[in-house]
Amino acid sequence: MFVFLTGEVRRKSSFRQSPLLTAAPGRALIDEQISIKGHFLSQNYPVTVCAQMHSEEGDLWEAFAHYTTNASKMTSDHSVGGSYLGCEPMGLFWALEPALGSREVLRLRKRNVETPYIVNISLLEGHTSPSEGQSTELAAVTVERWYMAPGVRRIEIRQNKIVGTLFLPPGEPGPFSAMLDLWGMGGGLSEYRSALFASRGFASLSVAYMGHKDLPGPPDIMSVGDLYFKSAFQLLQDHCQVDADRVGVIGLSFGVCLTLRIATRIGVKVRPKLTCFEICRMIITLLFAYEKYKSDRQAIMNDVNIHLFPFPVKNITCPLMYIVGEDDQCAASTENADIEEALRSAGKSQLFTRLSYPGAGHLIEIPYIMVNKFAVLFTLWGGHPAPHAAAQEDSWKRILEFMETHLRR
Incomplete structure (x- = not known):
């Protein structure tokens, strides 16, 4: 939230306090809101609030917004220009983009979750841009944005041929409810969602299945x-600090296919509290079309379907949530209704929860992070920044509520 407190202040006066910018909390988890306030500013005063941070690769990312203090004690927190418009309390964070002149960056992903993003926020005179x-x-003020709460334990897993990282919540020895965390075909080992789950009290095992040196x-x-995914699920169930009856699976992008397969085909013993989550489109089909590269180096997905797995959805016996970005340009949507219909026909509609977000694209991730626009191979994710950011904020709250209801109660 942005608040500007006005007063009869002259910047050059030695008897008046200079403008002040505060951010609270100064150290926060990535899914927590940060309140930014400007103090001791003149009335009807144009200012720009600018956020800048460097990625782990050294790229500069930035966002900015224009505000005007009004004649009252407190201004409205609506941006009138810059990276976003209107009332967007966390806009400075989700609107971050590579700075002008930076190398081409496709996606910002936190690889070392044991260190924070350091965001420098500055208050500038007038309506301007960083460029x-x-x-x-x-x-100016600096904030730290973390994926791991103090006390969360990070444990590398290299056993039974499983390549992953286990995160355990701080405090009590458990047993904890847990999540098996599966990502998309970008490869490697993405840990930041699992780290955040552990920060919220759930054990979580993030598993790599391609694009990793140990695979x-x-x-x-x-x-x-x-067998690999069955072993990963059982490894999590068998951990001494995990409640084997309260384990769920979450999938993003292609990880959705794997999540459905675990729930319906590979012989995992589904217990009453097993919960499956489907994040983004239900990718029963993926759109992989390779048109010639345009002058802007973007390959546009066309309407070619590659059917992957005939999932016996009627075999699902656990609560199922799936989340849809209605402007997803990366995955087909017409088949999504088949999931719901199959469960209805099997008399299991009570297991099904659907969240659908107009204007959101592919990769509905955790909240208040940069909205990614492009995939590998320069394919379009779809979506628009503000509604996509809103989808990430709302869906994360709903996911945590869903987990609380079905895994901990």
């Missing part, structure tokens, strides 16, 4: 099968 480079800085086969090929 102009001649703005007068009135005040067999070429990095661009998925060389593991059903």
Whole structure:
């Protein structure tokens, strides 16, 4: 939230306090809101609030917004220009983009979750942009944004041929409710959602299945099968600090296919509290079309369907949530209704929860992070920044509520 407190202040007066910028909390988890306030500003005063941070690769990311203090004691918190418009309390964070002139960056992903993002926030005189480079800085503040709460334990897993990372909540020894965390075909090992789950009291095992040096086969090929995912699920169930009856699965992008397969085909013993989550489109079909590259180097997905697995959805016996971005340009949507219909026909509609977000694209992730626009191979994710950011904020709250209801109560 942005608040500007006005007063009869002259910047150059030695008897009046200079403008001040505060952020609270200064150290926060990535899914927590940060309140930013400007103090001791003149009335009807144009200012720009700018956020800048460096990625782990050294790229500069930035966002900015224009505000005007009014004649009252407190201004409205509506941006009138810049990276976003209107009332967007966390806009400075989800609107971050590579700075002008930076190398081309497709996606910002936190790889070392044991360190924070350091975001420098500055208050600039007038309505300006960071690229102009001649703005007068009135005040500044720095915030830390973390994926791991103090006390969360991170444990590398390399056993039974499983490549992953287990995160355990701080405090009590458990047993904890837990999540098996599966990502998409970008490869590697993404840990940040699991770290955040553990920060919220759930054990979580993030598993790599392609594109990792410790996995067999070429990095661009998925060389593991059903036994691998069954073993990962059982490894999590068997951990001494995990409640084996309260384990769920979450999938993002292609991870959705794997989540459905675990729930319906590979022989995992489904217990009453097993919960499956489907994040983004239900990818019963993926759209993989390789048109010639446009002048802007973007390959546009066309309407070619590659059917992957005939999932026996009627076999599902656990609560199922799936989340849809209605402007997803990366995955087909017409088949999504088949999931709901199959469960209805099997008399299991009570197990099904659907969240659908107009204007949101592919990859509905955790809240208040940068909205990613492009995939690998320069394919479009779809969606628009503000509604996509709103979808991430709302869906994360709903996911945590769903987990609380079905895994901990």
